[in-house]
Amino acid sequence: ITVKSHPQSLKQIRTLITDVTCRFAIPSSTAGNIILAVDEVCSNIIRHGYKNDTEQKISLTIFCSPDRLIIEILDSGACFDLTLAEPRDPADIKPGGLGVYIIKQVMDDVEYGQTDTGRNRTRLIKNLQQKSKP
Secondary structure, eight states: OOOEESSSHHHHHHHHHHHHHTTTTOOOHHHHHHHHHHHHHHHHIIISSSOOOOOOOEEEEEEESSSSSEEEEEEEEEEOOTTTTOOOOTSSSSSSSOOHHHHHHHHEEEEEEETTTSSSEEEEEEEEESOOOO
């Protein structure tokens, strides 16, 4: 799907991920973590990549097999390599700044790069085997 970079689009994205996780019988606790990670990435794109410009686009593509779920998120905002970002210590109590920490904790792999057309590509990978993170 492709949605506008508006906070209201986050509901549509969460609904899509919920539908996919239900369709593939992904346990609800794992599904909740996946939804949280996707929501964090898309929120950061809206807030930081597009500087709250609600007329930009975010595209999501989902690939699912019996053992893996891959969510690819494309945007044209300012570059931010999530894989290189140092997450804030969760013990440091203050608002904000935990998105990267949460994403890295709940997903099994996070990849970041650029497409041939210069768009940002974030790939969130969740293994659906017993060895996956909680």
